Amino acid sequence: MASDKSEKRRIHWQKTRNLTIVVLIIWFIFAFVLPWFAKDLNAFTFLGFKLGYYFVVQGSLIVFVLLIIVQNLRQDAIDDEFGSGE
Amino acid sequence: MAMKESDRGSAFLDNLGKVYGFYTLGFLGFFLLMALLEQVGVGAKTIGILFLLFTIAIYAGIGWLSRTMQVDAYYVAGRQVPALYNGMATAADWMSGASFVALAGGIYFGGYPYLGFVIGWTGGYVLVNALMAPYLRKFGCYTVPDFIGTRYGGNTARFCAVVVLVVASFTYVTAQINATGTIASRALGIPFEIGVWFGLLGILLCSMLGGMRGVTWTQVAQYIVLIIAYLVPVIWMSNAQGFGVIPHFSYGEAAQRIAELEGQFGLHPAAESVAGVKVLTTAHFDPKGGFDSWKFVTLALCMMAGTASLPHILMRYFTTPSVRAARKSVGWSLFFIFLLYCTAPALATLTKLQLLDPTLPTAVIGQAYETVSNLDWVKNWSEVGMLAVADQNNDGVVQLNEFFMRPDIVVLATPEIAGLPYVISGLVAAGGMAAAMSTADGLLLAIANALSHDLYYKIIDPKADTKIRLMVARVLLVVIGATAALVASLKLTGILGAVAWAFCFACSGLFFPLVLGIWWKRANRAGAIAGMVGGFAVGTWYLYMVYTGAMEPWFGIDHLRFGIIGMPVSLIAMIVVSLMTAPPDEEMQAMVDEVRDPTGPTILGREH
Numbered sequence: 001m002a003s004d005k006s007e008k009r010r011i012h013w014q015k016t017r018n019l020t021i022v023v024l025i026i027w028f029i030f031a032f033v034l035p036w037f038a039k040d041l042n043a044f045t046f047l048g049f050k051l052g053y054y055f056v057v058q059g060s061l062i063v064f065v066l067l068i069i070v071q072n073l074r075q076d077a078i079d080d081e082f083g084s085g086e
Numbered sequence: 087m088a089m090k091e092s093d094r095g096s097a098f099l100d101n102l103g104k105v106y107g108f109y110t111l112g113f114l115g116f117f118l119l120m121a122l123l124e125q126v127g128v129g130a131k132t133i134g135i136l137f138l139l140f141t142i143a144i145y146a147g148i149g150w151l152s153r154t155m156q157v158d159a160y161y162v163a164g165r166q167v168p169a170l171y172n173g174m175a176t177a178a179d180w181m182s183g184a185s186f187v188a189l190a191g192g193i194y195f196g197g198y199p200y201l202g203f204v205i206g207w208t209g210g211y212v213l214v215n216a217l218m219a220p221y222l223r224k225f226g227c228y229t230v231p232d233f234i235g236t237r238y239g240g241n242t243a244r245f246c247a248v249v250v251l252v253v254a255s256f257t258y259v260t261a262q263i264n265a266t267g268t269i270a271s272r273a274l275g276i277p278f279e280i281g282v283w284f285g286l287l288g289i290l291l292c293s294m295l296g297g298m299r300g301v302t303w304t305q306v307a308q309y310i311v312l313i314i315a316y317l318v319p320v321i322w323m324s325n326a327q328g329f330g331v332i333p334h335f336s337y338g339e340a341a342q343r344i345a346e347l348e349g350q351f352g353l354h355p356a357a358e359s360v361a362g363v364k365v366l367t368t369a370h371f372d373p374k375g376g377f378d379s380w381k382f383v384t385l386a387l388c389m390m391a392g393t394a395s396l397p398h399i400l401m402r403y404f405t406t407p408s409v410r411a412a413r414k415s416v417g418w419s420l421f422f423i424f425l426l427y428c429t430a431p432a433l434a435t436l437t438k439l440q441l442l443d444p445t446l447p448t449a450v451i452g453q454a455y456e457t458v459s460n461l462d463w464v465k466n467w468s469e470v471g472m473l474a475v476a477d478q479n480n481d482g483v484v485q486l487n488e489f490f491m492r493p494d495i496v497v498l499a500t501p502e503i504a505g506l507p508y509v510i511s512g513l514v515a516a517g518g519m520a521a522a523m524s525t526a527d528g529l530l531l532a533i534a535n536a537l538s539h540d541l542y543y544k545i546i547d548p549k550a551d552t553k554i555r556l557m558v559a560r561v562l563l564v565v566i567g568a569t570a571a572l573v574a575s576l577k578l579t580g581i582l583g584a585v586a587w588a589f590c591f592a593c594s595g596l597f598f599p600l601v602l603g604i605w606w607k608r609a610n611r612a613g614a615i616a617g618m619v620g621g622f623a624v625g626t627w628y629l630y631m632v633y634t635g636a637m638e639p640w641f642g643i644d645h646l647r648f649g650i651i652g653m654p655v656s657l658i659a660m661i662v663v664s665l666m667t668a669p670p671d672e673e674m675q676a677m678v679d680e681v682r683d684p685t686g687p688t689i690l691g692r693e694h
Contacts, residue, residue, distance in 0.1 A: 006679075013682050020216050027216075031209040031390065032383045038198065038373040049338030053371045056201045057431035058334065061208045065424050068215045068417045075220075076410060079684050 012082040016075065023071045030060040030067075098151075099166060106171075109144075110310050116140060117314075121509045130508040134273040137512040138519060141311055142288045145304045145523070152296030152303050157552050157693050160297030160559065161228040161535060163405040167302055172411075173418020175302045176402045178309035180207075180419070181426055182258075183265025183522035184585040186312060189427075191496030193434040197368035199378060201431070202385030208420060208427050209386065210393025215416040218394055219403040221604045221681050223412035226688025227404060229532070230397035230596070231540040234618075236690060237603045237681075238611040239674065241545050246618040248536050250595030251397045253622075255529045256570065258396075258588035262526035263289070263567075263574040269519045272470075273512075279575045285523070286571040293527045294560055298535075301527045302405060308520035309422065315517020316426050316433075316497075323436045323504045327446065337432050340439050344370045347442045351451060351486040357478040362471055363490035370438065381642060385586075388649035392589025395596040397536065398528040409684040437500050441489070448505055450475075451486050458484045463502035467495060530570070534563040586646040587629065594625030594652025598660050606664075607678045613664025621656025625649060 034041065038052030046054050098105065120133050158164055167175070185207070192200050227233045230251060235244030266285025271278045292304040324333035329340060348369055356365045373379065393399060402419075406412045440448045450458045455477040458464060467473035474490040477483075491499075498518065501510040538559035543550055550558070599617045602609040628651040631637035632644060643650050669675075680689055 009679060009683055013679075016682070023212065023216050027209060027212040031205055031212075031386060035202075035205055035382050035386065036379040037375075038379070038382075039375040042371075042373070045338075047335055047338055049341065050371070052373060053341060054338065056198070056205060056371075058428050060205055061424050061428050064208050064212050065417070065420050067212055068420055071215065072413045072417055075413065079410070083685075 008082055012078065015078045019071065019074050019078065023067060026067055027064070030055070030063045034060060099168075102168065102171060106306060106310065109307060113141075113311060113314070117509070117513060120512060121507065124507055124509050130511070131275065133509060133512045134515060137516040138270065138273045141516045141520065142291075142523075145288065145307060145520075146291035148304045148307055149292040149294070149296055149300040152300035154296050154299055155552075155556065157555065159299045160556055161404075161539065162401075163297075163299040163302045165405055165407055167405040167407075167415075169406060169411045169415035170418050171306050172302070172402060172406050172415040173422055174309040175305035176399065176415065176419035177422035177426075178305040178312065178520070178524035179301075179402055179528035180399060180423055180525070181312065181521050182525035182585065183262050183518060185426065185430075186316065186521035187265060187269075187497055187518050188494050189497075190430040190433040190437070190500075191493035193431050194438055194496050195364065195366060195368060195493045198371055198373040199381045199385065201371075202382040203389060204427055204431065205382075206386040206389025207393065208424060210390035211416055211420040211423070213390055213394040214399070214403075215413060215420075217601050217605065218400060219416050220409045220413050220684065222400055222600075223403050223406060224409050224681050224684060224688060226690040228401075228539050228690075228694070229536050230400055230600070231536050232544075232690070233603065234596075234599060234614065235540060235544060237674070237677065238599075238609075238614045238670075240611055243599075243611055243614050243618070244540050244544060246615055246622075247596065247599070248540050250591065250618060250622050251536050252533055254396065254588045254591035254595070255398060255533045256566075257584050257591060258398075259526055259529040259533070259566075259570045260574045261584035261588075262522045262529065263571050264577070264584075265522035266519060266526065267571075267574060269515055269522065273515050273519075278577075282571045282575045285519075285526075286567050288519075289523050289526045289530065290564060290567055292523065293531050294563055297556075297559065298401075298405060298531060301524075301531055304527065305524045308524040311520040312517040312524075313422070313425055315513045315520070316429060318513060319501050319504070319506060319510055320429055320433045320436065322506055322510070323440065323500070324432075326504065327436060327439065329436070333432050333436060334428055337435050340435050341370060344435065344438055344442060345372070347451075348486075351442070354487045356487045356490065358476070360474045360476065360490045363474050363492050365487045365490055366438075367487075370435070377642060384643060384647045384650050388586070388590050388593060388647050388653075391593035391597045391649060391653060395592040395600055396589065397592075397596075398525075398532040400600075401532060401535075402528070433497065433500065437496060437503060440504055442486075448503060450484055451489060453484055455482050455484050463499065466502070467491075467499055473499070526570075530563055530567050533566050534559055537562050537566075583646065587648075590625060590629070590647065590649035590652065591622070593649040594656060595622035597621075597653060598656045602660060604678070604681060607675050608664055608669055609660065610664050610667055610670045610674075612667040613660045613662075616663035617656045617660030620659035621652040624655040625652025628652070 034055045041052035042050040044051040154160055222233055225233055231244050231247035234247035263282055263285055267278050267282035270284045271281030293301045329336045353367050355367055403412045406415050440446055442451050443449055444452050459475050472492040472495045475484055476488055478488055542558050543555050595618050599614045625648050629645055629648040632639050
């Protein structure tokens, strides 16, 4: 039984880690890449905002909120799959 | 006592929605009453005082009702705080005087590079959620050094974490007490040095009797006040300018109009500078790419990593009932923070437009010097040295580089600039006070708890009984608060500089020891100590060298961003030393596995 439990834990952690990596990649894009290229993005307009400006004052912020919500839903699903009866 | 402590607590927890619903309605009712009093001719001063005293009396009342003699209630609010309310409390804990008072002003004057704060102070929560909060909750610690001390073992590691925590939080808390002093002195008409002590009194009333429990429930109340106070003037202004009820989706055109007007007026430095105030010289939003982008991302990175390592934030997630609730409450936290942070740039934009756009009745730039210098709000703020209008080129017209302002006053002065009734100014002052008080409370508690739990109980006297522990905790709270107020009254640092430093101290010393403690099993005690000492010492050295001018900043990394130097040193030291020394023992590695598994009991006992 002990090895069964540790095997379950290993897979659970693997999935958790993969999810975390995906989240961090998306985070990196909206936190650093888009603001870095704000000058170039400003060539476009969105809702009357210059696009580079939009991301920095609002767009990336919305993405961060959604990112946390989606990550938590995914993580809950992973936990449930491995029988985390909280 | 009519009811037992536990009964009182559960009756309250069952009715949270009702309690805070009534509270919000009550506050709005109070606001309307004040508006009515203003209409019948009660003076602005009286209204300001009433606003401040009324809100502080409520916080103090909540603090009194939350009094406790139980260790887990004092340190982690009994781990009973639902995710939604913990989210609100975290948002208040997080949004300090700097966010409320100084952020929009910073955006007003700082343009693109400054917006790194906005991205940094929101994006940091992605790190908190992905890397820290759920695992620390599973650990079941009371304080952040509690985690370091147990995960790595030994008093040295615990002690290093306490030192970093105290330095970072103390730097931060002086800035907050400074802000409460500023607001109290303006509203009550008392000297700043006395205002500081008045602010401290309010802060201690919330935290001393109830510890974390008292702070939690006052912070929820403070969040409600501060968010109402922030949103009302912006929405009001937006309506007046024709940008709709909710300006957030439509102020893009206002930003473009500002760019136009800035081109027309020209962004020139002042002919003659005036002490303590400055003119607008940075374009509203004009990223230059290259070095400008570098400045943006380095600032954002320091603020994000700092967010994920500041103990007063992390310890909020120790108070939820479960790991899942801890994650959920990070989501709520960021949502509540987002409401203010996406409004700050809107406020900066709309206020600037009020001043610049000649088609608006509130415009001052390009108007006759005679008229502008006689406006009531210009006179009021000029008297206290926070604003200045000078016709330096003698053309009888106020140019953009002849209008001087202290960045910190943009939010506080906005209602007057936009010609809103005084009751709004009173509301904004109460909001600023709530923001500064709630953060100061969280910080003071973080420091006092680390000293009482980690230093006194875990290191000095592990046999101390509950009564003594809680008494030590409270005495420390008062002593540290008084010390912070004393330092604040010396006015050594500005609000914003001190805040950025706190983040850099925290991320230099604590970020990697915390993250790797969960994510890298091989991390051991020697490595963690090297990481904390190395990162913190090198970061502090760099700050000293750059701030005193003894050294030119490397790659434009100035004193606001010294975490960029401290963090890599911490990471490398930690990895190298960990690999050079023996891996942690079986027991330690099993503990890490246990932390990663959301099920099962916490690592540390319910009361420890």
